[in-house]
Amino acid sequence: MKFENILAEVDGFGRFQVRTILLMVIARITLPFHFLLNNFIAFIPSHHCDISSLEDGGVFSNLSQTEKLVVSIPFQQDGTPESCLMFAEPQYHLLLNSSNITDLTTVSCQSGWVYNTTVFKSTLATEWDLVCDKKRVNRATATIFFIGVMLGAAIFGYLSDRFGRKRTLLVSYVTTTFFGFASAFSHNFPMFAVTRFFTGLGISGISIITVVLNIEWVDIKRRTAAGIFLSMDWSICAALLPVMAYFVNDWRYLAATATAPLFIAMIAWWWIPESARWLISNGKVNSAHFYLKKCAEVNGREQFMTDLKPEVLSRVILVENENKKYSYLDLVKTPRMRRLAILTGIVWFAVACTYYGISFNINGFGLNIYLTQFIYATIEIPAKAFVFFTLNKIGRRPSQAGSLILTGLCIFSNMFIPEEIGWYRTVVGALGKMFAEAAFTIVFLYTVELYPTVMRQNGLGYCSFMARIGVSISPLIILLEEAWLLLPSIVFSLVAVVAGLSAFFLPETQNIRLPEIIEDVELTRRRSISTSEERAPL
Secondary structure, X not given: OOHHHHHHHOOOOOHHHHHHHHHHHHHHOHHHHHHOOHHHXXXXXXXXXOOHHHOOOOOHHHOOHHHHHHHHOOEOOOOOEOOOEEEOOOOHHHHOOOOOOOOOOEEEOOOOEEEOOOOOXXXXXXXXXXXXXXXXXXXXXXXXXXXXXXXXXXXXXXXXXXXXXXXXXXXXXXXXXXXXXXXXOOOOHHHHHHHHHHHHHHHHHHHHHHHHHHHHOOOOOOHHHHHHHHHHHHHHHHHHHHHHHHHOOEHHHHHHHHHOHHHHHHHHHHHOOOOHXXXXXXXXXXXXXXXXXXXXXXXXXXXXXXXXXXXXXXXXXXXXXXXXXXXXXXXOOOXXXXXXXXXXXXXXXXXXXXXXXXXXXXXXXXXXXXXXXXHHHHOHHHHHHHHHHHHXXXXXHHHHHHHHHHHHHHHHHHOOOOOOOHHHHHHHHHHHHHHHHHHHHHHHHHHHHHOOHHHHHHHHHHHHHHHHHHHHHHHHHHHHHXXXXXXXXXXXXXXXXXXXXXXXXXXXXXOEOOOOOHHHHHHOOOOEXXXXXXXXXX
């Protein structure tokens, strides 16, 4: 008798599973808020030098604001004032003839900057004057956060397999809450960078543990539906984020608002069950029996559990050594696990790199920041329907490969659309975002199905680590536009296509029992279960 047989008997996707998902969604609301928060809090509004230092109480003071700008700041070809240069002294003759200013001496801003606050009341840039030569700070803040996410994936992946899903999830809740609010009250940029790093570290645990806990409580037939259902919270809340940012346009309040749902999540945590799979694989059969009994009671299947004794569960998952503690080294000790780690690492790197490469470049597709972010988020909802259809019809492997290749093609095509045609660029960009989101949705479910229970969180932690390397690099890839405007798009499209081809070498997992131990991966990777096997008698 296998664990899937037991899940089928207690209803593998009943009220118990739905309740568990909804309890975890409370914390997952914060995922898109924090992962995409940098687009708003690090926004650099239009700005020019503060010219108050030129006030002399004479002629300059009697000029209108427009005239003051003309005589104080050189203008660019598009008619806007230079952001980081000013004249050393007022050039009054420019009021009569402003056509020749090439020989005039300019200096860097002497008294700070004046910002356009019509979009945001306050951002990191306006708070600490992170502009001009410091424009890279916009990308650096995202990189710092995702380095934290990257390390958090490795740390919480190991801790979850070592100490359990539920206990480690609470640690991630507390870490994210504390440092999320600490970032909102930072006194300077270095303090903000440190707190954002630890916020990313904590929120990584929420991201990977909730996915595994969800899939480990669902039977074979409903794994696809459960995975898509859980991922819908990302799309809905990503669409809510620009609406929230529009009304909460001070970066400190916005960061605090993005963290606030975790207070409710910590209360809801008490009703989240531990993974029965993990408990059995670690010899904790009595605890596993307790949670399975709870599941049966909520789902109306109490009769089945009256005949299932705890000692029976010890034979459900056969582990050679219950006291063995698995680590990341076990990913490379055996041939198929090593091959699996290499291929999933490539796919995760590319999925995250291209997804966030598009997400971080929301100013580059022709519309304002709020509308573009909203379109990119809402387009993910039909992407989930597309994923649900393809996963059931053609399987995990071709869906993963196809979504990555289509993402790369959309990014590549957008290089040839002129910026003047903003709507067309936005449409193609949104399609690329849709396929990128489809790839992200698939890869979480696919990876959970590929790795065995004893290594599932380690495997997902490693993959998430590789993904966050991709995320951390994506802002740096965008900076390549300083060398050649089209270079970032070329790099992102190549990364997506190469990973799509790599995905074809992964095994298919549709309608296949979740592996429990490493030997299942090495010896019985392709074993499928029929409906009759699922409901085999005790």
